[in-house]
Amino acid sequence: MRQLETAMVDMVNLVGVEINDAANDIYTANLLPYICGLGPRKASQLLKVISLNGGVVGTRSELVGDAEKQRLGAVGPRVWNNCASFLYIDFEPTEQDADYLDNTRVHPEDYELGRKMAADALELDEEDIEAETQENGLGVIVRKLIKDDQQEKVNDLILEEYAEQLEKTFNQRKRATLETIRAELQQPYEELRNNFTLLSTEEIFTMFTGETRDTLYEGMVVPVSIRRVGDDYIDVRMDCGIEGTVPATEISNRPEVSAKQLFSMHQTVQAKILYLNRKTLAANFSLREESIRDPYRKEPDRMQGEWDHEEERKDKESMLEKNDISGRTQRVIKHPLFKPFNSTQAQEYLGSQGPGDLVIRPSSKGPDHLAVTWKVSDNIYQHIDVLELDKTSQFSSSGTLKVGGKYNYSDLDELIVNHVKAMAKKVDEMMGHEKYQKGSKTETEHWLSTYTQANPKRSAYAFCIDPKHPGYFFLCFKAGQHAKLQNWLVKVVPQAFELQKNMYPDMRALCNGFKLLFTNMQNGRRR
Numbered sequence: 001m002r003q004l005e006t007a008m009v010d011m012v013n014l015v016g017v018e019i020n021d022a023a024n025d026i027y028t029a030n031l032l033p034y035i036c037g038l039g040p041r042k043a044s045q046l047l048k049v050i051s052l053n054g055g056v057v058g059t060r061s062e063l064v065g066d067a068e069k070q071r072l073g074a075v076g077p078r079v080w081n082n083c084a085s086f087l088y089i090d091f092e093p094t095e096q097d098a099d100y101l102d103n104t105r106v107h108p109e110d111y112e113l114g115r116k117m118a119a120d121a122l123e124l125d126e127e128d129i130e131a132e133t134q135e136n137g138l139g140v141i142v143r144k145l146i147k148d149d150q151q152e153k154v155n156d157l158i159l160e161e162y163a164e165q166l167e168k169t170f171n172q173r174k175r176a177t178l179e180t181i182r183a184e185l186q187q188p189y190e191e192l193r194n195n196f197t198l199l200s201t202e203e204i205f206t207m208f209t210g211e212t213r214d215t216l217y218e219g220m221v222v223p224v225s226i227r228r229v230g231d232d233y234i235d236v237r238m239d240c241g242i243e244g245t246v247p248a249t250e251i252s253n254r255p256e257v258s259a260k261q262l263f264s265m266h267q268t269v270q271a272k273i274l275y276l277n278r279k280t281l282a283a284n285f286s287l288r289e290e291s292i293r294d295p296y297r298k299e300p301d302r303m304q305g306e307w308d309h310e311e312e313r314k315d316k317e318s319m320l321e322k323n324d325i326s327g328r329t330q331r332v333i334k335h336p337l338f339k340p341f342n343s344t345q346a347q348e349y350l351g352s353q354g355p356g357d358l359v360i361r362p363s364s365k366g367p368d369h370l371a372v373t374w375k376v377s378d379n380i381y382q383h384i385d386v387l388e389l390d391k392t393s394q395f396s397s398s399g400t401l402k403v404g405g406k407y408n409y410s411d412l413d414e415l416i417v418n419h420v421k422a423m424a425k426k427v428d429e430m431m432g433h434e435k436y437q438k439g440s441k442t443e444t445e446h447w448l449s450t451y452t453q454a455n456p457k458r459s460a461y462a463f464c465i466d467p468k469h470p471g472y473f474f475l476c477f478k479a480g481q482h483a484k485l486q487n488w489l490v491k492v493v494p495q496a497f498e499l500q501k502n503m504y505p506d507m508r509a510l511c512n513g514f515k516l517l518f519t520n521m522q523n524g525r526r527r
Helices: 002-015 019-024 040-052 060-064 077-086 108-121 126-136 140-147 151-156 159-170 175-186 201-209 309-323 343-350 412-431 441-454 507-526
Strands: 221-229 233-238 243-247 268-277 282-286 358-362 369-377 380-389 400-403 407-409 460-465 472-478 486-493 496-499 502-504
Touching (some): 060 077, 108 140, 108 151, 108 175, 140 151, 343 369, 412 496, 441 460, 441 472, 472 507
Antiparallel strands (some): 221 233, 221 268, 233 243, 358 369, 369 380, 380 400, 400 407, 486 496, 496 502
């Protein structure tokens, strides 16, 4: 069932859900809980509010509420940001407020890119664009592209130049997004699923058992668990799930002795496969000693001692697959911020995001760990190890989550809000303080030296970020013109700053605490 649920999540988000169909059709509505960012409770609330709003959604933006149209918010901004591009609205050209991009996989945050591409495809100048949008709204340019049947013109656009300009101007990596926009402008929500094909008997057999003709075949001796014992038969089950029977003639060499005297339920014994039906997943076995002593052995396809080049090739391919990207089997967690990334991919993904944004990803420390990567500042990312305790499923984190050996959270959302976002707020507080210097440690120390030279009798201190240790800041200080430059590390923790193992709730307390610590240090030296 877990695999089926995972497949449903993948396919529903790939195909999307027409929100007005879901609001008026119970069968379509059953797909909403599988949409990223929703789930059963939020999907139910979404449908309830849509019904209160009249049962029809005109634009994606209406889902977060529209005071002018007296529309109640069906979802919050964060949920809307996660689910918006998977909920689409059929484009109706006769509706003045209808936005063609609401019928595509393009996320609302990228609508401006779509409109810009449509305008460039139609070769409109800025004056034309401004006049059109002021008269007919923001969606008019894309509507014009569709109305004039000029969608193919977007293929003439050089997306590499767009991507370079976006990265240079806004530090946003949007190359893949631009490709998506181009495809959606030409055919919204194009069918991307693979064609349905019937599985062969061999494929079904492998899917249910995990075995192939090379790993399970007639003549093999395998362990089986006895499920029932009769006077003249025994029912058994293999570890792979295949069930079978041991007929009376194959129970033992002593036909006068009852099977119940020789074997018991739940006993594990060695058995030889006499017959294997791959279509019905059934088999016949023998427990006779002479049969077990003489298993079937495949004839080798090479001389004894000869090097097996085919096996060498397979081993090399296996090693390449293992070393690819992360070198481990990827986990899948049902959370909108989960990404199957390694640390490098996570940093690349967050490069175009804002400070405080994060991704949840698999951890190299094993299946009972997760990693959270969040953006501290430009090109500075912190990786947090999360230990999962008492979890009930490999597809969720339903148990206790422990960070750093002392912070406990009941679920990922609580961890995000009370740990990561709390630290991000502290980083913002630090970087917005008057004593914070935007430059490097060397530049900050140079500023302190210059300041104390100009003011020989005064002390000075300043904070700057430590790029080598994400989540830490330098507290640099100089007690006068001839004093030595010194620095202490300030650690950002949830709800506080840590300096010299002391916790301070805000920057004011941190600055006062530093002055007190420094005074005590000076007094101690004088003694």
